[in-house]
Amino acid sequence: MKKNLASLELSKEAMKAYGDHVVDAIIEHYHTQNSKLPVAKGSREEMDSLFLEEAPEKGSDPLDVLHFVLEKVMTNSTDMSHPKSYSFVPGPSNYISVMADALATGFNIFSGGWVASPAAAELEIITIQWLLKIFGFPQKKGGGIFTSGGSMANLTALTTARRIKCGQDFSKAVIYLSDQAHSSNIKAIRVLGFKKEQIRIIPTDLEFKFAINKLKNCIAKDKLEGLLPFCLIATSGTTNTGTIDPLSELGAICKKEDIWFHIDGAYGAAAILASKGKQLLKGIEKADSLTVDPHKWFFQPYEMGCLLIRNHKHLSHTFTEKPEYLRDIEGNTSEINFYDHGIQLTRRFRALKFYMSLKTYGLKEFRKAITYNIDLAEEVETILRGSKHWQVVFPATLAIINFRYNPIEKKHSKKELDAINQYISEKVVSSRKALLVTTVLHGKTVLRMCLINPRTTLDDVKETLALCEAFAKDRD
Numbered sequence: 001m002k003k004n005l006a007s008l009e010l011s012k013e014a015m016k017a018y019g020d021h022v023v024d025a026i027i028e029h030y031h032t033q034n035s036k037l038p039v040a041k042g043s044r045e046e047m048d049s050l051f052l053e054e055a056p057e058k059g060s061d062p063l064d065v066l067h068f069v070l071e072k073v074m075t076n077s078t079d080m081s082h083p084k085s086y087s088f089v090p091g092p093s094n095y096i097s098v099m100a101d102a103l104a105t106g107f108n109i110f111s112g113g114w115v116a117s118p119a120a121a122e123l124e125i126i127t128i129q130w131l132l133k134i135f136g137f138p139q140k141k142g143g144g145i146f147t148s149g150g151s152m153a154n155l156t157a158l159t160t161a162r163r164i165k166c167g168q169d170f171s172k173a174v175i176y177l178s179d180q181a182h183s184s185n186i187k188a189i190r191v192l193g194f195k196k197e198q199i200r201i202i203p204t205d206l207e208f209k210f211a212i213n214k215l216k217n218c219i220a221k222d223k224l225e226g227l228l229p230f231c232l233i234a235t236s237g238t239t240n241t242g243t244i245d246p247l248s249e250l251g252a253i254c255k256k257e258d259i260w261f262h263i264d265g266a267y268g269a270a271a272i273l274a275s276k277g278k279q280l281l282k283g284i285e286k287a288d289s290l291t292v293d294p295h296k297w298f299f300q301p302y303e304m305g306c307l308l309i310r311n312h313k314h315l316s317h318t319f320t321e322k323p324e325y326l327r328d329i330e331g332n333t334s335e336i337n338f339y340d341h342g343i344q345l346t347r348r349f350r351a352l353k354f355y356m357s358l359k360t361y362g363l364k365e366f367r368k369a370i371t372y373n374i375d376l377a378e379e380v381e382t383i384l385r386g387s388k389h390w391q392v393v394f395p396a397t398l399a400i401i402n403f404r405y406n407p408i409e410k411k412h413s414k415k416e417l418d419a420i421n422q423y424i425s426e427k428v429v430s431s432r433k434a435l436l437v438t439t440v441l442h443g444k445t446v447l448r449m450c451l452i453n454p455r456t457t458l459d460d461v462k463e464t465l466a467l468c469e470a471f472a473k474d475r476d
């Protein structure tokens, strides 16, 4: 017999040394990140000069490769879990889940079918049950699935909604979402093959909430034209401002009109764990499907999204396929094959990190962290309102605050203010001391701070505001 000369293995000692280095590097990162600069910058040319080469025919010493990666790759990547990374949606993460991911990958557990990994499937069922309870969904009938992120959860939801409400023919189907809905929803609608004429983007009111009257008018008109209103996407925590759509009212409209009610809670749904958030999120339990994104405000490392669904049968009805090569691992109905509940067949074991971090810290610590985040944003709002230089453009909502430099002692045109605030953001980012980018609200360029990192302190924010003021004065 021919001997396999390939060597994709390391000795036990070499594995241990390698693993120790990796874990040490992660621990060091956790304990030194606050004193480092969060923002990475690099042009394509600079990155090419570091990394561009042909695929090497001959290997290298493992530790040499590891050190090269730690020095050149990690340092050239923005740290989204840094306390001064305020932009987009930060990824605060947590160490237990990082290690859980290492275990899931280390054992390379296939989380597709029950027979392959009963414990992995069971942990997904259990953790989804925890989430169903948190969000007030029916526990017996309800279900869900972990996905790579919020975008995939939204796509999974809309695919299901269309299948259940339209069957095979969706030529007359119409879908409703607000002008503040996240772009991943539009992407999902496009992936599903809807035409532009089938999408209704409803304007929002001054608080960026779905304008209910305009929505009702639109639905009525569509019905009169013989179209089929089949799905409405509400947002519980818009990406721009943290605004929550009027969920109870929207739920009632969907019920009356027999429209699938999807809530995109990728950003804000986790706020239900704080008492202020719970108040604001009333009505979330009325959704037919709800996107939650544990790699955001449930402090999980990337990639972990989640779709919860009122009736779990709707997922299997939408995604089940029965090819002959999977017939031996079908199992029975209570033993869920998650490949029948979503798009992916081969899936990593995402539930493990959620399970281990919740078991280790307890929900109580998550509640505390989220409450802290919401309160911190409110304190920042108070500071901004007490300053002669800053204007709060949209109040702290679910830990997001939008503001801009607009000194009372000097009058500026709108154009000048837009330019100054853009300048502040560019200077802050190029200083690498904080990640703080702009967004546009009612046509105004504003600075947007998303404060979901429990390691961010009020002093961090004050230092960042002082930096912004210094740049503003340079320019003004």
Ligand SMILES: Cc1ncc(COP(=O)(O)O)c(C=O)c1O
Pocket: 088, 089, 148, 149, 150, 151, 152, 182, 184, 235, 237, 238, 239, 264, 265, 266, 267, 268, 293, 305
């Ligand atoms: C409201 C909302 N929905 C969906 C998404 C997309 O989620 P992901 O980036 O996990 O795909 C985001 C991301 O910021 C979001 O804020």
